[in-house]
Amino acid sequence: MKTIADLLPEIPLFEGLAAEQLELLAGCGRNVVAEPGEYLFREGTTADTFFALRHGAVGIEISVPGREPLVVQTLHPGEVAGWSWIFPAQPWSFSGRAIERTRAVSFDGACLRGKCEEDHELGYELMRRVAIVMAERLRFTRMQLLDIYGRGEAA
Amino acid sequence: MAAGGPAEAIVPRRFRVLANRRENEDTFTLELEGLDSPDPFEFEPGQFNMLYAFGAGEVPISISGDPAAPAPLVHTVRAVGAATRAICAAGPGDVLGVRGPYGSAWPDAAEDGVDALVVAGGLGLAPLRPALYSLLARSAGGGRLTLLYGGRSPEQLLFDAELERWRAREDIDVRVTVDTAGSGWMGAVGVVPALIEKVEIDPARTVALVCGPEVMLGFTIAALVERGLPPGAIHVSMERNMKCAVGRCGHCQFGPEFVCRDGAVFPYERVRRLFGLREV
Numbered sequence: 001m002k003t004i005a006d007l008l009p010e011i012p013l014f015e016g017l018a019a020e021q022l023e024l025l026a027g028c029g030r031n032v033v034a035e036p037g038e039y040l041f042r043e044g045t046t047a048d049t050f051f052a053l054r055h056g057a058v059g060i061e062i063s064v065p066g067r068e069p070l071v072v073q074t075l076h077p078g079e080v081a082g083w084s085w086i087f088p089a090q091p092w093s094f095s096g097r098a099i100e101r102t103r104a105v106s107f108d109g110a111c112l113r114g115k116c117e118e119d120h121e122l123g124y125e126l127m128r129r130v131a132i133v134m135a136e137r138l139r140f141t142r143m144q145l146l147d148i149y150g151r152g153e154a155a
Numbered sequence: 156m157a158a159g160g161p162a163e164a165i166v167p168r169r170f171r172v173l174a175n176r177r178e179n180e181d182t183f184t185l186e187l188e189g190l191d192s193p194d195p196f197e198f199e200p201g202q203f204n205m206l207y208a209f210g211a212g213e214v215p216i217s218i219s220g221d222p223a224a225p226a227p228l229v230h231t232v233r234a235v236g237a238a239t240r241a242i243c244a245a246g247p248g249d250v251l252g253v254r255g256p257y258g259s260a261w262p263d264a265a266e267d268g269v270d271a272l273v274v275a276g277g278l279g280l281a282p283l284r285p286a287l288y289s290l291l292a293r294s295a296g297g298g299r300l301t302l303l304y305g306g307r308s309p310e311q312l313l314f315d316a317e318l319e320r321w322r323a324r325e326d327i328d329v330r331v332t333v334d335t336a337g338s339g340w341m342g343a344v345g346v347v348p349a350l351i352e353k354v355e356i357d358p359a360r361t362v363a364l365v366c367g368p369e370v371m372l373g374f375t376i377a378a379l380v381e382r383g384l385p386p387g388a389i390h391v392s393m394e395r396n397m398k399c400a401v402g403r404c405g406h407c408q409f410g411p412e413f414v415c416r417d418g419a420v421f422p423y424e425r426v427r428r429l430f431g432l433r434e435v
Contacts, residue, residue: 057343059338059344060344061338068337068338068339069337069338070335070336070337070338071335071336071337071338071340071344072335072344073344073345074332074342074343074344074345076343076353097338099341100341136349139374140345140346140348140349140374143346143348143370143371143374144334144335144345144346146370147307147334148276148277148367148368148370148371149276149277149278149305149306149307149311149334149368150307155212155214155235155236155238155239155396
């Protein structure tokens with residue numbers, strides 16, 4: 001049976017990390033399974049976890065008063081959900097709901113922060129990689145905000 | 156450019172509307188038959204016509220039908236102004252003016268072993284549909300065919316029944332994403348360039364055909380280049396304000412190019428220096 005440390009190199013965020021670094025991170029992780037429709041995390045609750053998806057798909061939702069939640073992004077195997085764990089006691093800004101049966105590695109945020117404090121080299125490398133993911137999400141979010149498929153020039 | 160001399164090239168021919176199907180809130184697909192000539196309306200994938208709603212105006216619209224079955228002539232039109240609203244309101248029996256076909260064509264990716272990656276955003280699927288028909292009809296020795304299509308919302312997607320049929324085929328990998336959706340949508344949510352990192356691409360044998368809003372083109376090209384595609388393997392369809400369609404009036408000038416005459420499909424290599432320039 002594969003251990004968490006065995007699973008991590010399959011996730012692009014952890015690719016190329018040294019075996020001992022993977023072991024350290026694996027100590028904060030556990031396998032979770034979510035059935036379709038089940039929430040992995042809920043908007044407004046404390047963001048004390050971070051998920052790396054192995055199978056399935058997760059919709060990132062935001063609630064809109066008076067109507068059904070809006071899905072603003074879907075995440076797929078190899079992608080990660082959540083960076084609020086970087087700072088203690090932050091709430092989730094969005095909810096994450098399994099669209100299909102989903103397997104993920106769930107990391108304890110406090111544990112991860114602790115490892116990053118103890119090993120600054122690991123901490124820097126993890127933050128750098130998370131920053132790349134955040135920058136890409138921000139770039140694509142800006143594109144969504146432009147509403148580029150809205151009405152073009154009148155003719 | 157359309158057959159005939161300069162005068163013939165700008166004289167519309169009459170076409171009768173056979174059918175008009177609503178694709179979404181403001182986009183319609185019209186089937187037209189020629190009244191002035193019994194010949195089928197031959198065209199190449201990527202070409203466009205000038206459609207004339209008499210009394211309302213004339214607009215450039217890409218042909219969205221199958222080049223192997225050119226009758227009826229098929230156009231997909233979004234109602235955004237006086238002329239397009241009049242065209243979209245045309246019903247069976249109504250007559251429109253048509254001149255064309257004009258412009259360049261998508262590259263022929265039917266050669267054995269060539270992979271085709273088709274990336275469409277919004278209404279950009281319409282000009283790519285003729286190329287998709289041709290690619291789907293190519294011999295079994297053809298390479299991999301992938302369609303990445305992004306839209307504003309599930310309700311705004313074009314040709315949904317056809318997309319479903321294509322999904323069921325084994326010779327095309329269809330991936331659809333939308334900018335936002337309700338929780339009932341089971342598909343992907345996100346921008347179409349984000350799909351590029353999720354598909355298999357062999358940069359040495361792939362040709363990319365890209366059509367959509369210019370912002371989407373920029374992000375998509377960047378993602379393709381990041382995946383190793385050489386600029387020469389990327390082809391884009393540019394949108395500019397085309398009026399005469401024969402390279403005379405200059406309304407559609409894009410740097411030294413006239414989009415109506417030299418495009419609308421360009422090899423990216425030819426126009427890359429113009430991308431992102433202000434006032435071009």
